[in-house]
Amino acid sequence: MLRTCLLSLAIFCSQSLFAGVTIDGTRIIFPSNAKSVSVQLRNAQTIPALVQTWIDDGDLNQIPEADKIPFVLTPPLSRVEPNKGQIIRIIPTGSPSLAQDRESLFWFNMLDIPPDDPQYVGKNILTFNVRTRIKLFYRPSNLKMPMNTAYSSIQAKYNGALKEITLNNPTPYFITITQMDFKSQSKHADYSQAVMLQPFSQQILEKFTLNFSPEKISYQIVNDLGGNQSFETNF
Secondary structure, eight states: OOEEEEEEEEEOSOGGGSOSEEESSSEEEEETTOSOEEEEEEEOSSSOEEEEEEEESSOTTOOOOGGGSSEEEESSEEEEOTTOEEEEEEEEOOOSOOOSSSOEEEEEEEEEEOOOOGGGTTSEEEEEEEEEEEEEEEEOTTOOSOHHHHHTTOEEEEETTTTEEEEEEOSSSOEEEEEEEEEOSSOEEEEOSOEEEOTTEEEEOTTOOOOSOOSEEEEEEEOTTSOEEEEEEEO
16 A cells, blocks of 8 residues: 655746646736637656646635636646646636736746555655746736836835835836845845835835935836846936
């Protein structure tokens, strides 16, 4: 009898940490006028994999009820053969309705369930169900601001009394900043903790004290393709 201890892991950074089933890309953009969007899965293993996929609205620990998520996935459960791929289609349901003046954020989840291996029959082993979770952005097609304009529109304000920085995102897009450099003529300070700014929002940088008045901020964002782009603006 095979006795197996199952341990579920959530992976939020590099998908190559466990070279099993991976997702092409690090984020998904769903235009509101699209009938469906396809997500490519790839199995780099020499054994088949059972894959479960679902979408959540931000709660890491729960699979939401179907009527809470405006998408369905097909197929939600699939067998991916060795060195083969599987396409998952994301299809909108139209309910619940989403804001049309800004993006909405969801999360695409993939659980890679390893099969039983005959060579371990009768042995105590530890297997891993590997969970990968990436952002899914619902993007209304009527948003007029181009993405590059949005990326360059980030504003920063310095509070000298509290020695803190407030970032302002005046755009209808979620913008993820991965690196910031605050500069004056003689000083500079880095902030390397990733920050995701919601549409039309402000956010104070946590656990960061700036002891000089900056004149400029250089920052890197993550674009739709998962790459980095650099921008600079004045205070």
